[in-house]
Amino acid sequence: MNRLGKFLQIDRRWIFLAILIAVLAPFIWPMGLPIVITKPVQDLYNAVDAIPPNGEPLFISIDYSPSTVPELDPMALAILRHAFSKDIRVAVLTLDPAGYGLAERALEAVAAEFGKERHKDYVFLGFQPGISAVVLGMGINIRNVFPEDAYGTPLSEVPMMEGIRNYDQIPLLITLSGTAVVEAWVIYAHQPYDAQIGAGVTAVMATDYYPFLDTGQLVGMLGGMRGAAEYETLIDRHDAGVRGMDSQSVIHILIIVLIVVGNIAYFGSRKRAPETAGGDAAA
Amino acid sequence: MRRHVPLALCFIAGVFMAIQYFIPHPSVQAWYERLLAWLQTLLAFAFLIGTVSLVRLHAHKIGHKVAGRGYSWVLFVGLGLMVGFGFKGRAPGSPFDFMFQNVQVPIEGTMFSLLAFYIASAAFRAFRARTLEATLLLLAATIVMLGRVPVGDLLHRSIPAATDWILNVPNMASKRGIMIGVGLGMMATALKIMLGIERAWMGGTD
Amino acid sequence: MRGATGFSRRTRPVGGPTIVTATLAALLLFPAALPAQEPEAPAPVAAIAPPAGVLAVDSPDDRGGSVDVSWDLSPDDAEGRVLCYRIYRSAHPDTGFAPVGLVAPGVSRFRDSAAPDGTPLHYRVAVSDGEREVFSASFGPVEALPQWFHRGRITVLIASLGFVVAIVYFVRAAKAGKDLFIRRLAGLDHMDDAVGRATEMGKPILFISGLSTISDVATIAAVNILGEVAKKTAEYNTRLIVPCADPIVMAVEQEVVKEAYAKVGRVDAYNEDDVFYLTRSQFAYVAGVSGIMVRQRPATILYMGMFYAESLVLAETGASVGSIQIAGTDAVTQLPFFITSCDYTLIGEELYAASAYLSREPVLLGGLKGQDMTKAAIGLAIVLGAISATLAALGVIPWDFVARVLVNA
C-alpha cells in the first residue's frame, strides 16, 4: 500500500474531531456573514404578511418530531413572531403526536412574548391521528376533526374560531414538517378544497418540492435552517437560525475540501497501485 | 371467512373512497365522512399495536435472560414513567412535559445529528467521482452546498445564482419526472391492494 | 409559464379568503350593524343606481344548499359612492326578502351557502351608499340542488380509469402467460460480474435488504433479487451472508435462499446461520453490519430495498474495506449517497424493473408494464401540451389545449 492509500485509511475519528472544531469555532468567534433572501422564502413571508390583522386566522401545523427540531423550531418561532407582531390570529395544530409538546412549547412561549390571549388571539387545537383523514376532514368542517381545542374547550366557545368552518375561511395554512406530510396537505387540502398551503421543510425534503412551488400547489417554502435564517432576517429578529449560519458555512467548506482531497488521494493511489483496494480499515 | 371477507371489505372500502371524490351528493358524502372518521380511529388503534409489539419483544428478552436485558429494563422504566406521569397531567411544566422536553427531544435530536459526522467521514473516504454520473452529482452538490450558505455569496456572486438555476431547472425537471413516476407507483400499489392482486397486507398463507 | 399558477387560483369559489371578505367577516356576523346608520341630513346628491343583470344559479358540483348570485356593478361603483352590496333572498318573487349576505364594492359575485334545497328562490341585490339601499329587479326562480357528479373532476376520472384499465389489462395478460418485454438493465450485468469477482477472490458476498418490513414494495423487490443472487452463489459455491433487520423478512429470506440452493441442486451448501436476524434498532444494526464488513471483508456488498439514514454509514464502511458495492433503492433521499459511494446503483423504479425482470412474477411484470404505458401517454401529453402552448403563445391557435383540458377543475 502506498502513502496515499494509507492516508485514505486514517482513523475516521480524526475527521469527527475536525467537524467538532468546525462547528464550535464560529459560535465562539462569530463572523456575521450576510444572508441573502431567496424567492420561496420571500413568497411565504409575503403570504403571511398579507393576512389581515384580527381576522381569519393563519393556521400552522407543527408536523415535526424531536429529530428535526433544530431545523424546524426556528421556523415555527420566526413565523409565530411575524404573525403576532402584526396582530394576525393563529391556530396551531399537529398531525405528528410528537409535535404536540413541541407546538405547545413554541406557541405558548411566543404568545407570552407578545402578550397574546388564548382563544382571542391564538388557539392550540392539539393532535389528531390519521394524516390524510384529518386533512380531508378539515375541508368539510374543522369541528369534525377538532371538536375541541387541546384543553377541552369546544371550538364553539372559542371566539376567534367563530365563522371559521373549513379551508374557505383559512387564508393560509403553513405546515412545518420533516416528512411527506407536506405532500398530504398538497394532495388532500389544496387539490380538493383549493386551500392555500405554505411549507417549512427540512433541507432533506426541500429539493423534492420544487415542482409544487412552480405550479402554485405550494405558495412558498422555507428549506432547512437556512430558510429559517432568511425568515429571521426578514422579520429582523435574529435567533438560532442566523446564529447557525456561520457554522454551516465553515462545515460546508470543510466537507467540500474533504471530498476533493479524498478523491485526489483515491485516484492518485489507484493510478499507482490499482490493486490496493482493501487494506486495514479503521473503526 | 378468513380470506374472502377481508378482501371484499378491502375492495368495497377502496372503491367507495375512490369514487366519492367524483360525487358531491350528500347521500354519498355523509357516508364518506363516516368512513373517514372510522379510518382515523383505526389508525390510532393500529399505532398502539407497535407499542404492544415493543413490550412483548422486551418482556421476552427479560423473561429469557437474553444478554443485555438490563437495557430492556431501562426501556420499561422510561415507558412506565411516561405513562404514569401522563395520566397525572400533561401541561407545560408537568413531569410528563419535563421528560418529553429533556429526555426525548435531546436524544432523538442528537441521534440524527450524528450523521453530520458520518457525512464528513464519507466525504473523505467514500464519495468518489468514479463515473460521469457521480461526477456530475458531486459537482452539482458542491455548487449547492456553497450557494446555500452565506460564504458562497462572498466567494462569488454567481454561486447563489447558479444554485438557484440548478434548483429551478435541472432539479425541478428531474424531480417532476420522479414525482410522476412515484405517483404512478403509489396509485398502482393502491389499485393492486384494492383489487386483491397484492395481498401482502394479509400476512401468512392460510 | 409562471402564469400557469393562475389557473388553480381562478377556480376558487366566491367567498374565498380574500382580504375583502376577511375585513367584511365581522360585518357579516352582525348584519344588523350596517343599515342602522341613520341618515343625518337629506342627501343632496342624485340617487345611487341599482345593480343590473342579477343572475342566480345553483352552485355547480356541490352537495346542495348553495346558490351563486352574480350581478353587474352599479355604475356608481367606479366613482366610489358604493359602500357595499347586500344580497336578499325570498321564496316569493315580490315579497318577503331577507338579507343573506354582504360584499364589498367592486365585488359582483356572492355564494349563498345557506339556501334551502329544492325550493324555488328569488334573489335581489341592493346597493348601499351608507344612507339608503336601492334594490335591483328580482331574479328567480332558482333551486339549490345537490349534484351527483363533479364535472370539474372529469379529467381526473378519465385519467384514473385509463390507468386502472392499463394496470388490470397488463396484469391479466401477464398472468395468462403473455410475453411482456422488459429491457435488461445494465445493473444486472454488474451484479453478475460482482458475484463472479467474489468467487475469484474466495471472499463472501454480503446482501443487505434494508430496514423495512415485508409489506414494503422495495423489500419484496429485494427478496426477488436475493433469490437470483443466491442461485449464482450456489452455483459458484460462494458464501452469501444476509443480516436482517426484521424477523419476518429474515424468515422469508431464509426460505428464498434455501429454495435457490435447492433449484441448482446444492441444498447441502446452504447454511441457515448465514441468513440471520441482527436487530431492528437503526444504529445498532449499523454497528453490527459494520463489524461484519470489517471482519469478513466481503468482496461484494449488495444493498437492495428500503434504506434510511443508515445507508450512508453502511456504504462508507463498505467502501473503506474495498468491497465492490451495488445498491438499489427507491428511497430518494438516500440515492445520492449510494450513487457516490457505490460502483453501481439501481435508481428508484429500476429496482422494481430488475426484480420483475428476474422473477417474471406476473403481478410485478404486469404492474410495471401498465405503469410504463401510462408513462408513455404522459410523455405524449407533455409533448402535445408543449406544442399547443407554443402555438398559443405564438398566436397561431386561440388557446392552450392542455391548459383547457387539464384545468377544467
Add this chain to the structure above:
Amino acid sequence: MNMTLIGTTLAALLTIAVYSFLYKDNPFYKFAEHLVVGVSAGYYLVIYYYNFIDPTVVSPVFRLRIGGDAILLGGVDWWMALIPGLLGLILYARFFPKIGWVSRWALGIYVGGYSGLGIAPVMQARVLDQIRGGALPVHALHTGQGWTNLLLVVGLLGTLTYFFFSLKHKGVLGGLARIGIVFIMVGFGASFGYTVMSRVSLLIGRMNFLLHDWLRIV
C-alpha cells in the same frame, strides 16, 4: 437549583451520551438509546389516548356523552362510535394465534379505505398538475426564459424516458434517456447538498443547545 437548570443539565448529559457513540459503542449510548425508545413509546401512548381514543371512543361509548363528540363520527348516533372502536379492538386479535385472522377484517377496511382515498387526488396532484406544469411553450429561444422552458421540457421527458422499461434504450429514446440521467444526477446533486445541509443543521442545533442554552457561553 431550579427545574429548568436540572432539565437542561439532564438533556445536556444525554446529548453527550449519544455523541459518545462516535468514539465507540458504549453503555452510556445504549442507555440513552433504550431510554428514549421507552420514553417516546410512553409519550405516544398518552398523547394518542388523551387526544383521540378518550374523546372519540371511550367518552361517547362509556359515558354516553353524545352531542358535541358525536359530530366527529358524522353526526350519527352514539352506537356508531362502537363500530370503529370494535374494529380497532379486533386489530389486536393478531396477538392471539387462534383468532388472528379476525384482525384482517379491520385491516381490510383500513388498507382498502386508505388505498381508495389516494388514487384520484394523487392523479391530480402528482400527474395531471405536473403535466400542466411541465407542458411549457418553447418559443422565443433568443430569451433566457425560452431556453429555460426548453430545458425543463426536455429534462422532464428525459427523466420519464430513463424510467421507461418497455423498449430498449436506442436511437432517439437512448438519447433522451442519456439527457434524462444527466438531469437526474444534477437533481440528485442538489438533494445531496441539501441533505448534507440538513444533517449539519441538526448538529449545529445541538451545539447551540449545549453552548447557548446549557453553558450559556455564547
